[in-house]
Amino acid sequence: MSVSENRLAALEPPRASLREKLFTWGAWIALGLILAVSFRGAQIGDLYLLGKNSSNTQAYLQDYLHPDFSSWGTIRLYIDKMWATLEMAIWGTLISVLLAVPFALLSSANLAPQWIVFPVRRLMDILRSVNELVIATAFLVAVGPGALAGVLALALHNTGVLAKLFSEAVEAVDNAPIEGVRATGGTRLHEIVWAVIPQVGPLWTSFALYRFEANARSATVLGIIGAGGIGQILFDNINSFNYARVSAIAIVIVVAVTLIDIASSAIRKRLL
Amino acid sequence: MCGEWAGAASVTVAKAMKLRQDSRSSVLTRAGWANPPMSSLVEVQSVSKTYVQKAQGHKPSRPFKALDGVSFSMTRPERIGLIGPSGSGKSTLLRSLSGLIVAEVGHVKVLDKTVQSAGRLGEDVREARATMGMIAQQFNLVGRLSLFTNAALGLLGRINPWRGFFGLWNADEKQRVMAALDHVGIAERAGQRANTLSGGQQQRGAIARAIVQDAKLILADEPVASLDPVSARRVMELLVEVNERQKVGVIVTLHQVDYARKYCDRILALKAGKIVYDGPANALGLEQLKDIYGSEIESAYWGEI
Structure with a gap:
């Protein structure tokens, strides 16, 4: 192995620090929690009604x-x-x-x-x-x-x-x-x-x-x-x-x- | 070598004079305002200005002395070239002459009106400004307004503020503006927007504005720094002409020493906020330049000095 190859092998690409990683993960977890908590309040679970009341909707349309x-x-x-x-x-x-x-x-x-x-x-x-x-x-x-x-x-x-x-x-x-x-x-x-x-x-x-x-x-x-x-x-x-x-x-x-x-x-x- | 070169310069200037003589309009002198009696054109007394540089990273904030006890005066309409390396305080000095910068220490008087004194603008700073024309490197015309309107703004310090507010120039004033534009050779572009003009034309527009102002003093901050050599020469020749014919004092900051020696009759050199040379342009030699800019000036200017 030549000297220059040695030198290149020793060069390290930059890595995210532990603090940066924790911050990124924390942000994703916080976003997930907010979505879960607001799921019920926004009645996302009732989306199926869209199909169920389709005859009413049809008359209206x-x-x-x-x-x-x-x-x-x-x-x-x-x-x-x-x-x-x-x-x-x-x-x-x-x-x-x-x-x-x-x-x-x-x-x-x-x-x-x-x-x-x-x-x-x-x-x-x-x-x-x-x-x-x-x-x-x-x-x-x-x-x-x-x-x-x-x-x-x-x-x-x-x-x-x-x-x-x-x-x-x-x-x-x-x-x-x-x-x-x-x-x-x-x-x-x-x-x-x-x-x-x-x-x-x-x-x-x-x-x-x-x-x-x-x-x-x-x-x-x-x-x-x-x-x-x-x-x-x-x-x-x-x-x-x-x-x-x-x-x-x-x-x-x-x-x-x-x-x-x-x-x-x-x-x-x-x-x- | 120096003499040869100075001779060539005066020939060029004389040629420019002759050109101008034919196109010069007499309206300017007829409509001119009465000249107030004056003793001294500019008086600057021990002016100091300190900037505080903001803290950057580990470097703490520290004061930076842009001007350090600068004094000079102009008793008759001269052409002063203000030279010195970048950051030596040229622009700061020029801008404090019109009160755009307020120095903590010292006094500035223009035509016996106090521009600023001991860190405060003078009571009659507006009247003082009305007698000064300002030309900046970053063309300070208003881009979206016509060249005519830009030149007419030179009237603002002279007429009733409300008339100025609404732009109600009277017939005499309009003619005066056109005469000034004709004087600098761009009357045919009066209706054009300022931002459609070339750099040289914009600078000539700024000179026209100073003529409309009936300025007794023109302050030009690097007026030719962003111009090509031909436009730069025309602007400098125009400044010389206005100085010699209309007895207007000119103070111009320049990066190019050769321009300063060619077009100015007195040179003020600043270094780290202090005046290190104040004397006739033709007495400025290599030794002084080395002192002002450092010894590398020799290689930068060889062949021209």
Whole structure:
């Protein structure tokens, strides 16, 4: 055996330490335990019911296969209600964007001092963590049932979401243009409007459109609890077992949401 | 050898002058703001800046002195080349002149306005900044805005802040911006987005912004470091021209000693945060360079020195 072969044989590939191995095994065991414990609570054991009640399901699906687009009047109703839901989403998104811009700037560590950033971020965390449905129940009491309660609920929740997304974009901006504006003798506001906003503009618009897509879906659900629009007639028809209509409404929603998704992602692609 | 080389440089500069003379626009002088009386352009007094390096692994955090009692002044519009090895404090010094960096110790005055003093920005730092144009290596134009808007930002320190906020430049100001862009030879690209321009064009845009500012002092931080030789020469010649014609002081940090000797009339050399040479560019010889950069400079620059 030559010297170099000896040397190569002595080279050892790296091995995981005992600590690393224990950690890996521990993580797998913990995951297994969580799955086992939650098995009953999630009623996974009742999966067999899917097959057992198949005749009920078949009857239900029968109606679904014949969506009720029978008269021009009903189609008009669906479209009107769908449009009402979109109106809710449009204004909810717009208000949230207007509110999110100042909050985002105030919660960006590179623009605002820490004693402002911290409380504003916590406030946004709270808005974001409360579901639109929960916020809407409060507004339904305050302004009565109707679209406005839905608009305000979407606006508040999305202010929290967009402020976070917006401020993350702001924190990633290039500093050189900001210094460029500062060095001309501009004010803090000048730096924001001439160096920060131009950099984050496309990303902000993209985030806002993305939230609009989400809001169009959320507004449908808000209709179920009293904000009107397509969600309301969807719920009414489910309650009166009119599944042919439920099916038709579901199709209208799917088509509308898909169209919005396609349009907005096309716009977002062009922006970025 | 030194003399020969300096002669060649002045010929090049004179050629550039002649070129510019024809295209120079008179609008600039007509629309120019009244010059305030001044005694000293720049005054830097015993400025020290210490960075604290964060602890890395076993190494504890330790202070790093970027500037160590730096003093100099500029009493008439000169072209100062700031040279020195990487980490010697060139950029720190330049950036503290416009108050982008606040030094703990020392004073900086520009045109008799206090930029900073004893670790604090001066009250009138914005007015001081309005008189300084800044050009950075990483082109500090705003990429998504047009070249025109970028140059117009030079107005921000001069006009009502709200008018600046909404970008409501008046007709005179617009013409002034176009004249400045014409002056640096890129007026035809005014409508183009800054990030579609070449590096050299962006630097010339930054010079145009300084001209719009009616800057009395241009601070350029490695303005040619990422440019090809031809663009670099045009940018340096433009700085010389602005200095000589419009009496604008220029302080420029440079990595290339030959650029500094060719285009500057005074050289400040920094080493470990201290000024180790302050004198005329043509008096900077090999001995001084060895002192600044170490003895290897000889092999790096043989044939040119």
